[in-house]
Amino acid sequence: MRGERDTDADWNRLGAEDPFWAVITDERFRAGKMDSGTRDAFYQTGFGDIEHFHAVLRQHFNAPDHFEACLDFGAGVGRLLVPLAKRSTRAVGIDIAESMRAMCQKHLIELGVSTVSLVATPKEAATLGLFDWVNSYIVLQHIPPSRGIALIGDLLAMVKPGGFLSLQITTHRDAHLLSQDTAGPLRKLLRRFRDSLFPRHDVGQITMFDYDLDQVLALIRKAGFQNHHLEPTNHGGHHGFMIYAQKGTG
Ligand SMILES: C[S@@+](CC[C@H](N)C(=O)[O-])C[C@H]1O[C@@H](n2cnc3c(N)ncnc32)[C@H](O)[C@@H]1O
Known part of the structure; x- marks a missing residue:
């Protein structure tokens, strides 16, 4: 959209x-400070998060232990x-930032994981088939809804019949995080x-966007998910939901 922040360039x-700090804004994960211990601690948080998302999908939708x-x-x-x-059996990661994909690929090679493909957009991922579990956490909150809603539509279309979704969005924020633009019309x-004359001078910011929960639900x-389960999220006053759902088989 015209005049909208180019969050892709930021990322x-x-x-x-x-x-690492851009993913989890903890000073321990600053580029200059990372060592093998903090790197392990960083990646360990991901195992904990996925264990939790998987447990919720098991509890509410009887999700299997293994996915194709x-x-x-x-x-x-x-x-x-x-x-x-x-x-x-196979996994696909989507990330718009070439720099992030490069770092991710390096990590996958170090681990000897060869069942993962990395692509830039949902459109590219769609050429790799449908998925049993589509996940997205702390991502859409950084994408303006004017683009994010269409991306959510692309992701929903990629879930197999009977497949699972875990999708996090932010919906509102505490008062101290509301932007207070007091500039008058002339300013x-x-x-x-x-x-419009000069390119943005502050590329590399982390910006947050709130979504309309009703619109997303x-x-x-509409994409064929009959049941959902909502789990509230709160990251430093940015509130939202992890939406868990299963697609119907009909
Ligand atoms: C805060 S990080 C979260 C990474 C990962 N989900 C995690 O929890 O570890 C947000 C990620 O979303 C990616 N991203 C931002 N906008 C995107 C877009 N339009 N399409 C795909 N990825 C995007 C960023 O490049 C970044 O890697």
């Missing part, structure tokens, strides 16, 4: 400069993709004029 810069194919949207450096790959006009239902 490519973040992946090149501070990939898993997909992780916004795979980053592979924190969730590796544990997903351990549970599946806003001048700002737009400046932005309606999309999920």
